[in-house]
Amino acid sequence: MTGGLTQITPPSPELAIPNAVDAGWRDRLVRSLRGAGPIFVILVVLLVLITLRNPNFAKPSVFLAFLKAAAPLAILAAGQLFVIVSGEIDLSVGSLITVVVTSAALMIAGNPALALPVIAVLFGIGILVGLVNGVVTTRLGVPSFIATLGMLLVLSGGIFYLTGGAPRGSLSENFRAFGRGNIEGFPVIGRLPISVVILLVIAIVAWWLLHRTNFGQQLVATGGNSRAAQLAGIDIKAVRTVAFILSGISAVIAGILLGGFAGVSAQVGQTFEFQAISAAVLGGAVLGGGRGSIPTTIAGALTLQALFTLLNLYGFPTPIRDSVQGLIIIGAVAYASYRLRGAR
């Protein structure tokens, strides 16, 4: 195993500069941009293309509306990244989102007083789902692909049980405010969507967790080379289980935002697991673990959203989104593995 040591070096652009103590900020910026990969370039190009077609897009309010629409996916992708970096995959988050939205509607049934207790229950569900995913994967030795696929089936059975095909109940206004409300009277930009604030907070917390804590380091080490990580004294089972719990929590938050933004339906979470994985992979995360960064993952999610916006603007039929998304993730991963090979 000659690759063992190089594999557990931190992958994030911030941490990948061990000798940057004396480097000037300009040098650091250039390095971190180079390390961050091409996703920011792609994102900027897409945003420029959108603005060319629709100059309104440059207005703060319209751009913030774009961020608001992208927030659930970005948050979900950040959660998924923890699982991917640890070397696993979580296919259950899409159906977990649907469970969150439909069960919230059922429990709240339009009563605003119940919103906060229900949110607490939802987080309980998310943590439980993540815990089960983690325990089945790490303690029972079931590959996470199968473990979370099983969870997907169980949850979609649960959705059917809750809704009988058509969702019942309704969300209260104060619950929906997280996904579609605004903070009014904000200087310069006027109104600030609450979901954008939530996205920002989650992004900072996730960045700190993955790139600035011991836990983050252990996660990267576990995904990079689990045997080496274990020998170094890391409790890889616990670390991976926590990653699944974080993914479950991110799905709950994404579900709460989507419930507000898009309303209640039994299909609300469909295909979100694949979109979240695509976003992380677009952001340079490697399936198999050990590599990934929060800022680029969120850029990956915004890129997907920008892509959908652009295709809409140019009048492509909605299904073509899928084809373009497919081409782009294949291209991004092919490019990344080409670069990775060059680096070795």
Added chain:
Amino acid sequence: MTTPPVTMPGGRGSRIEAIRSSVASTNAAPIYLVLFVVFLAAWLIVSLAGGHFVTIDNLTSMLVRSVALGIVAAGQTVVILAGSLDLSVAYLISVSALISSLIMNGEPSRIVVAVLAVIGIAVIVGLANGLLVTKLRVNAFIATLGVGLILRGLLNAAFDNFAGKVAPQFEVLGYGTLGPIPWSVIVLAATMLGVWFLLRSTRFGHHLYAVGGNEETARLSGVRSHRVVIGAHILCSLAAVLTGLFLVARIRAGAPWIGPDGGYDLESIAAVVVGGTALAGGRGGVWGTFAGVLILAIIDNAFNALQFNSFVKDVVRGVIIVAAVAIYAQRERRAGR
């Protein structure tokens, strides 16, 4: 099977030995025990509820239901053994159903052309998957998910419902019988036997186990691993296309939702792993997959007979898939890996 074969990471032990032990693991006895237990349980429960489980009609309908999943799962077995996987099969099934039904358009004379056309498509899609995985080193999950998305986009942009019509003679594949045996069951049996023979008795099959067990070791032993993986992907695409042909023969016209609505992508992978094939590759075989398909079909059938809510079916199915794989993992651990 008493000892699961161990793939030697360091190239210790001869390659022939590794291949022999891998091939020996196609012995799928334990899963047939599970199949037997599930069958008895379903029989008992359905009978207690006043239904009829073991009738010729019901057993035949279970087998016919297994045909679609069984064929595509046989192909999925081949790619998973090679250490890859294929998430694009569901959409390829739809493509196959639509294209064949459009080309035939009710004309018996165009059956051959339609079949050749979809075989061509299978080769192209399988080749694309295989090249992405090997030459461009795109993770198989992403590569085949991406190819599936591309197909899905094209399908849904071009069609929103039934299109074309199969020739009446072609419906034999879906409804005809040879004596008492439905043609579709014969096709399933032929596919399973074909894959079994391929895995057991051909050089390609042995290389498949070697590459899936440890690609680096296989490559250093002189196996052209890329060709093996590409070949596996082409075979899997061919199986998906055959499933599409069977489904369109039954439904009589192609539609874009045929594959994804059946959930053939994840379901076929589930059947393979329930059958004891390791998702990581290199260990398992097609008879385990056959048992996995039958187990899923029995659960389906029993729940339908009981007229249970389908949510319980999903939950039971999810639990059984995870439990089966957990049991394999425990056995492997106990065997002292």
